[in-house]
Every structure is written in structure tokens, then in C-alpha cells.
Amino acid sequence: MGSTKKGILSVLAAAILWGSSGVCAQYIIEQGQVPSPFLTMTRLLLAGPILLVIALVHGDKVFAILKNRKDIIRLLVFSLFGAMIVQLTFLLAIEHSNAATATILQFLSPSIIVTWFALVRKKRPGGVLLVAIITSLAGMFLLVTHGDPTSLSVSHAALFWGIASAFAAAFYVTYPPKLISRYGTLPIVGWSMLLGGLMMVPFYAGKTPDFVVNLRLSLAYLYLVLFGTALTFSLYLKGAQVIGGSKASVLSCAEPLSSALLSLLLLGVVFTFHDWVGTFLILSSVVLISMDSRRSLSA
Template identity: 75%
Template sequence: MSSTRKGMLNVLIAAVLWGSSGVCAQYIMAQSQMSSPFLTMVRLLFAGFILLTLAFVHGDKIFRILKNRKDAFSLLVFSLVGALTVQLTFLLTIEKSNAATATVLQFLSPTIIVAWFALVKKARPGPLVFAAIFTSLIGTFLLVTHGNPTSLSVSPAAVFWGIASAFAAAFYTTYPSTLIARYGTLTIVGWSMLLGGAFLLPFYADRSQTFVVNGSLVLAFFYLVVIGTSLTFSLYLKGAQMIGGPKASILSCAEPLSSALLSVILLGVSFALPDWLGTLLILSSVVLISLDSRKRTKPTL
């Protein structure tokens, strides 16, 4: 198998696993009565420890960043505003709606990123970016209203947390580039998850938590943390390095599609025609942005 095909397969598998992890989180919260903040804390602590262990085994000097005060502060900002916020808002959206809606709304983040950079650089977006912004707005409108502007098909809280999740994902994607270049991806993401989870610990240290625990929930949690977070992250990184960011972004559209399909099949979530149309429009915005990126990075003769 060629490196390109192998990279595409890695990204595609990662996207499907990511989509399934949202469904898994919805199952855990519904069956165990565990709150989204508590699940966020536990997920981040375990996943952060696993990623830092992988980085250490890989030979990365995982404690080097803590010796640089400026970079350590940037890591703390990324941990709280990035890793913690993106995970917490995502799980809150699932709690208020379902995994499919949460995943699709979070996919607004590429549109937010290109719109933000266009404003900061005071540069007029190209036609593909304009089309992406338009399709993402129409897709969001269909998803949350089913085409009727006088009513919402999901709760206002779900809309709020879903859009907040998209903004958090945009920050999470763009902020740590300098840190990652200096210290490595596994180290930065691992620390951000561990610190983000540790931030929530004081809120639960002195209070007892009551939730259901059984064999299926333990397996679901193992899948969420090990397969749906740690393994998935490693697969996506490896695949994206092989095929490049634009192609990886297009293939990652399998994530909300797999989340929607699995939500319907496994959890009995109702996904109507406007939901599917809204999902496809938001995904098309990601494809348009990726095509615009490829067009701008294509070498000229």
C-alpha cells in the first residue's frame, strides 16, 4: 500500500472513531447518570496521562516546557481555553441534544477560523471561502430550526454550547502551533488534557458522585478514552503528515456522518431530512475551505 493510501486510511479510520466516541460519550452519560463536567474531567485526566506516556516512550522530553515560564503560561492558557473548553462544551452539547448534533455544530470551526483570519488580516475572502461561510450558515439554520425560523428543533442550550464548542475548537486548532513546533504534538496535547482535567478536580474533590457502574459502561469508558481519544489522535496525526492538511480535512468529514449514522442505529436518535441537509451543507463548507487551501498552496509554474 502506498504512503498516500495508507495516510488516507489512517485519517478515515480516525474520523470514524472520533464520530463513534461522541456516541459512546452520549451512551455513558445516559446510562450512568454521569454529568458532562465529571466525564470531561475523567476523560481528560486519563487521555492526558496516556498521551504523555506515549510521548515519553517516543523519546520526547515532556518536562522541558515546564522550565520555560513563558511557554508554560501559554500551555496553561491552551489547557484551559483549548483542551478543557472544547471537551466540556462538546459534552454539554451532547447532554443537551445528541452526539450527532454536537459533532456537526463543532464542524463549524473551520469556517470560524477562515472568517477570523480574514478579519484580522483585513483580506477579502475568495469565492470558495464566501461559499463555505454561506453554506455553513444555511446548514446551521436547517439543523437548529428545520427550516422554520420561529421554532428550534433543538434546545437553546444545545445551540449555545454547540456554537461555543465550534469557537473552542477553532482556538484549539490555531493557538498551539508555536508550542507544538518547539515541544512536539503529543507532549503539548498530553499536558493540555492532563492540566485541563486537573483544573476540574477541586470542584469534585469534596463531594461524592453517584452514578451507575457496570461492565458495559467500563468497556464504553475504555473505548472513549483509549480508542476514541488516544489511538484516534495518533492515527489522525500520522495520516495528516502523509497526505497533508487539506486532504485530511476533507476525509475528516466522515466524523459527523459516522456520528449521525451511529446515533440513529445504536441510540435511536431521530435525524430528519432537514438534519441531514444541514449536516451535508456544513460538511460541504469544510470541503470548500480545504479546496481553497489547496488552491492557495499549489505551486505556480
């Protein structure tokens, strides 16, 4: 098998695992009665060190960033507003809706990034990007209203946390490139998760919420941490290095699709015609933005 095919398969596998991890998180929250903030904290505290160990195995200089005070501050900012907030808002969106809806709303982030850079540069987006933004907004409208602007098909809390998750994801993507170029992706992501988890520890100092523990929930939690976090990052990074970021972005659209299908099959979540059309429009906007980025790079 050629390296390109391996790269494609790696990114697809990562996207599917990410999608399944959202479904897994929904199962834990609903069946285990685990509060989203507590699940966020423990997931970060476990996944962070795992990624750092993987980084060490890969030969990355994991502790190099600790020697630079300015970069430590940047890392702390990324840990708080990136790793912690993006995970927390995503799980809260799941808690108030479902994994599929939360994942799809988070995929509004590429349109948010494009709009933000257009405002900062005071330059109107090109035709393709403008269509992508309009398409994503139309998709969100169908997803949350089912075509009726006088009512919402999801709760206000689900809509708020879903959009917050999209903004957090946009920050997560755009803030750390300089840190990543200096120290590598795995060390930065690993440290940010560990530090983000540690920032939440004071809120649970001396108290642990009551939740259900059994074999199925324990296995689901291990899957969420090991496969839904550590393995997915390794697979995605490996694949993206081979096929490039634009193609990887398009293939990552398998994440919300897998989340929707697994939610339907495993959790009995019902997706209406409007939901599927809204999902298609939002994912189409991601494809359009990726195509425009690739065209810009080749121009």
C-alpha cells in the same frame, strides 16, 4: 500498501473513532447518569497521561516545555481555553442534544476561523471561502430550525453549547502551532489534557456525583478514553503527516457522518431530511475551505 493509502486509512479510522467516541459519551451520560463536567474531568485526567506515555515511546522530549516559563503560561492558557473548554462544551452539547448534532455543530469551526482571520486582516474572504461561510450558515440554519425560523428543532442550551464548542475548537486549532512546532503535537496535547483535567479537580474535591456503574458502562468508558482519545490522536497525526493537512481535513468529515449513522443504529436518534441536508452543507463548507487552503499553498 503504499504510504499514501496507509495515511488515508489512518485519518479515516481516526475520524470514525472520533465519531464513535461522541456516541459513546452520549451513552455514558444518558445511561450512566454521569454529569458532563465530571466525565470531561476524568476523561482528560486519564487520556492526558496516556498521550504523554505514547509521546515518550515516540522519542519526544515530553518535559522540555517545563523549562520555559513563558511557554508554560501559554500551555496553561491552551489547557484552559483549549483542551478543557473544547471537551466540556462538546459534552454539554451532547447532553442537551445528541452526539451527531453536537459533532456537526462543532464542524462550524473552520468557517469561524476563516471569518476571524478575515476580520483581523481586514480583508474580505475570496469567493470560495465566502461561499463556504454562507454554506455553513445555511447548514446550521436547517439543522437547528428545520427550515422554520420561528422555532428551534434543538433546545436553546444545545444550540448555545454547540456553537460554543465550535468556537472552542477554532481556538484549539489556531492557538498552539508555535508550541507544537517547538515541542511536538503529542506532548502539547497530552500536557493540555492533563492540566485541563487538574483544573477541574477543585470543583469535585471531596465529593463524587452519584452515577450508575455496570460492565457495559465501564467498557464504554474505557473505549472513550483509550480508543476515542489516545488511539485517534496517534492515527490522525500519523496519517496527516503523510497526506497533508488539507486532505486530512476533508477526510475528517467522516467523523460527523459516522456519529450520525452510529447514533441512528445504536441509540435510536432520528435524523430528518432537514438534518441530513444541513449536515451535508456544513461538511461541504469544510471541503471548500480545505480546497481553497490547498490551492493557496500550491499557488
